[in-house]
Amino acid sequence: MSLIVQKFGGTSVGSVERIKEVAKKVARFRDEGHDVVVVVSAMSGETNRLIELAKAMQNQPTPREMDVLVSTGEQVTIALLCMALHDLGYGARSYTGSQVRILTDESHTKARIKEIDDQSIRADLTAGNVVVVAGFQGVDESGNITTLGRGGSDTTGVALAAALNADECQIYTDVDGVYTTDPRVVEDARRLDRITFEEMLEMASLGSKVLQIRSVEFAGKYNVPLRVLHAFQDGPGTLISLEDEQAMENPAISGIAFTRDEAKITVLGVPDTPGLAYQILGPVSDANIEVDVIVQNVAEDNTTDLTFTVSRGDMLKAEAIVRDLVEKTGAREVKTDNRICKVSLVGVGMRSHAGIASKMFKTLADESINIQLITTSEIKISVVIEEKYLELAVRALHAAFELDQKAAS
Amino acid sequence: MSLIVQKFGGTSVGSVERIKEVAKKVARFRDEGHDVVVVVSAMSGETNRLIELAKAMQNQPTPREMDVLVSTGEQVTIALLCMALHDLGYGARSYTGSQVRILTDESHTKARIKEIDDQSIRADLTAGNVVVVAGFQGVDESGNITTLGRGGSDTTGVALAAALNADECQIYTDVDGVYTTDPRVVEDARRLDRITFEEMLEMASLGSKVLQIRSVEFAGKYNVPLRVLHAFQDGPGTLISLEDEQAMENPAISGIAFTRDEAKITVLGVPDTPGLAYQILGPVSDANIEVDVIVQNVAEDNTTDLTFTVSRGDMLKAEAIVRDLVEKTGAREVKTDNRICKVSLVGVGMRSHAGIASKMFKTLADESINIQLITTSEIKISVVIEEKYLELAVRALHAAFELDQKAAS
Numbered sequence: 001m002s003l004i005v006q007k008f009g010g011t012s013v014g015s016v017e018r019i020k021e022v023a024k025k026v027a028r029f030r031d032e033g034h035d036v037v038v039v040v041s042a043m044s045g046e047t048n049r050l051i052e053l054a055k056a057m058q059n060q061p062t063p064r065e066m067d068v069l070v071s072t073g074e075q076v077t078i079a080l081l082c083m084a085l086h087d088l089g090y091g092a093r094s095y096t097g098s099q100v101r102i103l104t105d106e107s108h109t110k111a112r113i114k115e116i117d118d119q120s121i122r123a124d125l126t127a128g129n130v131v132v133v134a135g136f137q138g139v140d141e142s143g144n145i146t147t148l149g150r151g152g153s154d155t156t157g158v159a160l161a162a163a164l165n166a167d168e169c170q171i172y173t174d175v176d177g178v179y180t181t182d183p184r185v186v187e188d189a190r191r192l193d194r195i196t197f198e199e200m201l202e203m204a205s206l207g208s209k210v211l212q213i214r215s216v217e218f219a220g221k222y223n224v225p226l227r228v229l230h231a232f233q234d235g236p237g238t239l240i241s242l243e244d245e246q247a248m249e250n251p252a253i254s255g256i257a258f259t260r261d262e263a264k265i266t267v268l269g270v271p272d273t274p275g276l277a278y279q280i281l282g283p284v285s286d287a288n289i290e291v292d293v294i295v296q297n298v299a300e301d302n303t304t305d306l307t308f309t310v311s312r313g314d315m316l317k318a319e320a321i322v323r324d325l326v327e328k329t330g331a332r333e334v335k336t337d338n339r340i341c342k343v344s345l346v347g348v349g350m351r352s353h354a355g356i357a358s359k360m361f362k363t364l365a366d367e368s369i370n371i372q373l374i375t376t377s378e379i380k381i382s383v384v385i386e387e388k389y390l391e392l393a394v395r396a397l398h399a400a401f402e403l404d405q406k407a408a409s
Numbered sequence: 410m411s412l413i414v415q416k417f418g419g420t421s422v423g424s425v426e427r428i429k430e431v432a433k434k435v436a437r438f439r440d441e442g443h444d445v446v447v448v449v450s451a452m453s454g455e456t457n458r459l460i461e462l463a464k465a466m467q468n469q470p471t472p473r474e475m476d477v478l479v480s481t482g483e484q485v486t487i488a489l490l491c492m493a494l495h496d497l498g499y500g501a502r503s504y505t506g507s508q509v510r511i512l513t514d515e516s517h518t519k520a521r522i523k524e525i526d527d528q529s530i531r532a533d534l535t536a537g538n539v540v541v542v543a544g545f546q547g548v549d550e551s552g553n554i555t556t557l558g559r560g561g562s563d564t565t566g567v568a569l570a571a572a573l574n575a576d577e578c579q580i581y582t583d584v585d586g587v588y589t590t591d592p593r594v595v596e597d598a599r600r601l602d603r604i605t606f607e608e609m610l611e612m613a614s615l616g617s618k619v620l621q622i623r624s625v626e627f628a629g630k631y632n633v634p635l636r637v638l639h640a641f642q643d644g645p646g647t648l649i650s651l652e653d654e655q656a657m658e659n660p661a662i663s664g665i666a667f668t669r670d671e672a673k674i675t676v677l678g679v680p681d682t683p684g685l686a687y688q689i690l691g692p693v694s695d696a697n698i699e700v701d702v703i704v705q706n707v708a709e710d711n712t713t714d715l716t717f718t719v720s721r722g723d724m725l726k727a728e729a730i731v732r733d734l735v736e737k738t739g740a741r742e743v744k745t746d747n748r749i750c751k752v753s754l755v756g757v758g759m760r761s762h763a764g765i766a767s768k769m770f771k772t773l774a775d776e777s778i779n780i781q782l783i784t785t786s787e788i789k790i791s792v793v794i795e796e797k798y799l800e801l802a803v804r805a806l807h808a809a810f811e812l813d814q815k816a817a818s
Contacts, residue, residue, distance in 0.1 A: 016462065016465040016466065019466065020466070050485065053425065053485070053489055054488070054489065054492060056425040057425065057428065057429070057489050057492035057493045057496060058492040058493065058495055058496040059496075061492050062491065062492055062495050064502075064503075065487075065488040065489075065491045065492050065495070065503055066488070066492075068484060068487065068488040068491075068503050068505070069484075069485055069489065071484075072481035072484045072485050075477060075478075075480075075481045075484075076459065076462070076478060076481050078474075078477065079463070079474040079475070079477040079478035080462055080463065080466050080474075080478065082471065082477075083463060083466035083467040083470050083471055083474050083475075084466045084467065086467055086471050086474070087466060087467040093473070094473075094474055094477050096477070096554075098507070099552055099553075099554075143508055144508075145505075145508075
């Protein structure tokens with residue numbers, strides 16, 4: 001018997017029928033003898049409906065009142081799920097964030113959890129009840145309702161799991177786990193049985209949007225085993241946990257992430273002086289444009305080339321800013337390209353395996369794919385290539401690193 | 410400058426536009442220098458929507474979870490009204506029942522208020538804010554959300570006014586005040602400037618459904634002046650307060666109430682023994698049938714006749730119960746009539762004015778209206794007559810007691 005925290009998102013509780021399905025799934029875990037704490041989001045569509053109402057009242061709705069308003073979404077779901085569990089004959093009690101007491105700071109609409117009082121929940125679990133908690137919300141020191149920002153229900157689940165020292169935090173989604181890469185691109189993409197927090201962070205930020213990044217960071221920090229599962233299909237899902245010390249023999253690469261939505265800006269022939277990167281990228285960042293890859297080559301003839309990538313929608317804006325700087329920095333030329341993409345190999349095994357990078361470059365060369373930029377981190381190698389080669393590159397790398405084959409364990 | 414509690418019901422806050430209208434009205438009172446506490450209901454239709462969802466989950470939804478669910482209705486309204494006030498440039502802060510701390514007993518879906526903590530509200534008023542409170546809801550000792558039952562927002566308003574020692578509790582409705590009688594029956598019906606709590610109770614229970622009876626009782630108990638006003642029309646409304654000692658010269662009658670929805674059951678020739686009324690009415694009440702008028706005449710030949718009225722929809726059920734008792738009680742016969750109505754004169758002045766009853770009976774006799782039953786209380790005389798005479802009787806009495814003419818004051 002273990003203590004499990006289960007989180008169901010808006011789509012999973014999007015209708016009366018789906019809430020009843022969730023109740024049945026929770027009931028099965030109770031039947032197996034587990035203690036269960038369920039965290040739910042608002043029914044899909046409800047949060048947007050409430051935001052529309054708010055915007056009809058005030059152009060920039062007051063954050064404190066916005067939280068009072070949207071927190072009703074999850075409050076509706078916790079009550080309905082408890083009723084569905086009662087209807088199946090299971091004990092269950094609902095808790096708003098304020099009732100648990102999920103204490104947060106005072107940053108309305110983007111609050112951070114400071115402390116969770118687990119007393120009432122523990123008492124309810126001991127009494128044999130399923131505890132159903134409203135995700136995404138908390139309360140500040142003064143009793144004001146706060147929310148954690150959109151998608152914050154994952155964070156509630158992980159935080160509760162950490163506070164209760166739960167055996168596992170299960171995040172139910174519309175996919176049955178984390179894959180070696182996007183199955184729409186590579187037919188042979190394989191569901192991973194497990195992956196480390198770090199790998200998941202690299203996969204998530206690179207476009208495999210299964211989990212909220214913040215909740216993965218949180219889970220890693222408090223070492224809460226996370227499991228991604230499909231809400232309405234059975235299966236083991238993918239376990240996200242600390243690196244398994246005994247798994248040093250695991251393959252170097254866990255997965256291949258990619259993103260299409262990038263554009264590249266290169267400033268050629270910039271005089272190589274200290275502060276150069278700041279002179280160019282400072283104004284870009286001041287304009288609230290997020291910069292992804294940054295590459296600067298070694299200087300030659302006292303000039304250098306600086307290349308960076310931005311989200312494709314920001315390219316024209318970023319280009320204009322950089323062109324304004326040409327005279328000031330003494331640069332020779334600015335070039336842009338929005339037909340690029342980024343492909344990344346991710347894996348903690350990379351740390352102890354030599355030759356990953358060269359194998360990656362050789363694989364791409366064999367397919368005559370030209371590499372435009374390269375960046376690396378401890379557990380990731382990313383390359384920027386022409387967009388039309390995206391699928392070819394991902395498939396070739398997936399095969400070369402044998403990601404379709406389950407690791408011997 | 411005074412402290413005013415204003416209550417707006419579901420229809421008054423039934424849309425974005427109407428909430429904005431309410432905000433403008435509240436703002437006008439602030440401009441006049443008053444401190445304002447606003448109590449709001451859920452937007453019309455919202456509570457029913459939530460109840461439908463609950464019934465889809467569970468045949469008899471768990472009361473605790475029902476309260477968690479339906480209390481979201483008012484929570485939405487308080488946030489939206491605060492946003493609307495902010496948009497107009499006024500300070501405002503919302504409070505759920507739990508945040509105020511409106512402490513109630515633990516009777517979910519029909520809780521009673523035990524205590525109100527006025528500290529936070531007073532601090533907000535001192536800071537110049539409008540305080541917007543969710544009606545209909547509270548919290549029990551253990552932190553569970555409770556609701557006061559349908560229509561309970563009036564009670565919240567009165568209870569807050571009592572706790573804050575407010576100068577007036579204004580109840581905004583879809584009528585511009587309390588009338589001498591139903592204007593749809595008597596064209597000359599006149600809005601009353603003031604009426605006593607007792608009179609209002611008699612008027613309300615007799616069919617002039619402007620206010621929740623419980624809130625009037627509550628206002629009377631704590632001597633909170635209540636004012637009934639139209640939500641979207643200007644006007645002084647009707648003030649409901651304690652009897653004005655200086656107003657002894659006021660007319661004897663304040664208004665005429667009536668109800669159509671009644672049926673009469675008469676048990677003839679019952680042996681006049683102790684416990685007779687209980688023997689007959691006990692089983693009726695056990696069947697959850699509410700009995701209104703009860704009349705028993707003096708016995709003759711050791712038998713008597715007992716007549717009572719019930720809501721028309723309950724007549725057949727009540728008749729069946731009473732017929733079953735005929736043998737047991739030794740009664741001679743049971744007669745029923747569902748073509749009756751009840752007309753009542755209400756007025757505290759009655760206490761000090763002789764001849765009201767005889768004037769009433771003469772007025773009806775002059776119109777050849779036969780009186781079937783008569784009951785009286787300290788401030789009310791009711792007669793049961795044939796239903797077809799209802800309008801005629803009310804109009805004749807309205808004219809006879811000169812209710813269309815404003816009292817000299």
